[in-house]
Amino acid sequence: MKSHWLMKDKPAFWLMTAIVLTVTLLPLANLVFPASSPLHITAYSISLIGKYLCYALLGLSLDLVWGYCGILALGQSAFFALGGYAMGMYLMRQIGNRGVYGNSLLPDFMVFLNWQELPWYWHGFDQFWFALLMIVFVPGILAFVFGWLAFRSRVTGVYLSIITQALTYALMLAFFRNEMGFGGNNGLTDFKDLLGFNVQADGMRAALLIASGVSVIAAFLASRWVIRSKLGRVVTAIRDQEARVRFIGYRVELFKLWIFVFSAMLAGIAGALYVPQVGIINPSEFSPLNSLEVVIWVAIGGRGTLLGAIVGAILVNYAKTLLTGWLPEVWLFFLGAAFILVTVLLPDGLLGLWQRLPSQKTKAGAV
């Protein structure tokens, strides 16, 4: 019975199937076939696709607040980066005495700064379960405090967008400082192990790819459930007629807060999966530009559809990989042009285009 809706929702069914096949077949092709075989997939490709899936999860998280609740949050990367730092801190503690300075307690950058003790907020990160909690709680708490202040004061629209940009910019500047204790502009890197296994090993890369795929599917199903609940309808109503929702007795700010915190937690998970696959986290992940790119992925894929965010994130980042390889200087122009074209010609994004295809129209019996 559970699969019933999935069979009816064809786009969701195909996308989920594609993700499942990707995360099972590609690692197989990587592990089973030797490097000389034409069927071999390189470890680099595995990590690259894992990265796309992390971006897909990040896009999905933004679609919840922007597509469904109408909050154009331009600081989504901040939550992504915080989740990434939480994972990075765990990975740093795993290095142990294998660092350049061989200090069993302090990460290299702290030894370099002549620090004698581990800062209090680094405690506990040697435990994986603790890091997992922080991956969702740190972004969640920041979103809660920020959202509580902003939504209660009824900051909306462009003002909210600007403050979210300021938030991520402020975090970037803070994390650049060595005194913060997060490795300054170098960030956290030179990771060795994750749960006792080498992060560079093919098996680990495959496991991370699978974890990313599973996370995207789980987050998609959870988001879909939220959006189809009565809370989802209240959130959609807030997007369309915020004042009206208050007059029928809902505390609009608490509903916004809930979806904002939920979204920040998903972004944190995305960041945590991203870091071991790229091998580094540094303050540039907080860059305001990164958050703007997420908005473009969602717009291109189709906002307010969940699936569109996933498709948009993967396609745009694939295009980015290709274009920055061929013509690096053209990429930003391409991105800008794609955003303008989609906004003008396809307000519902690529997913909207697919739904407007003649064959789909007749199926839906549209007027």
Next chain:
Amino acid sequence: MIALAPKPGEVDASHGTILYLESVSVSFDGFKALNNLSLYIDKGELRCLIGPNGAGKTTLMDVITGKTKPDTGSVFFGQTIDLLKLDEPAIAKAGIGRKFQKPSVFENLTVLENLELALATDKSVWPTLLAKLNAEQRDNIDKVLLVIGLSEYRKQQAGALSHGQKQWLEIGMLLMQEPKVMLVDEPVAGMTHQEIERTAQLLLSLQGERSVVVVEHDMEFIRSIAKRVTVLHEGSVLTEGTMDEVQNDPRVIQVYLGE
């Protein structure tokens, strides 16, 4: 202690009055939208508010529903609930519902979903996430759909309804909230003659059970439903009485320039 003393938080209309507005003034940048206005609405009555544009009708509704806080004056719901201390959702929860001048239904939701959102139930976040309609609530929605004549449109997106149907849906949403006081701003704007007649019947059928305050420009409509009419002018009450009394009042005639 009187045996029937209401619980705290419940509306105490034991003196026959459910809404008290006393000496309320609101000014926007020096313009007095409401000027020392006093108004009392009785329990179960149907009151019509008329007045030329800018008389303060909509501002009055904004003050009652918590959208606008007055500079001076007091607003009480029953004898115990001070509305000035509550915000919009709290006032809605206490039992004051509002229909807006411009139909503001949720266009991307279906007719059924619009009514479901308005339904009187626990409206805090977690219960809303887990909410499922029970049989009684479904019956309630069906009843309201019947009353507003939208039964066969239940699955339709509200945005696709005609203007008159949207007005009806808004009234339906108001009914779902089960308010004790309904503030109805221009319910028949853009309606056909038949629709206007049905709206009049509906509003008349509600009085007694609830207090209904109607703001409307359509004098014919007002005449067909009104028992008591309050005329607002420049932010205060000009006069109050039956439709005939009001229409023959020379001050009213002057304000409306012979209407």
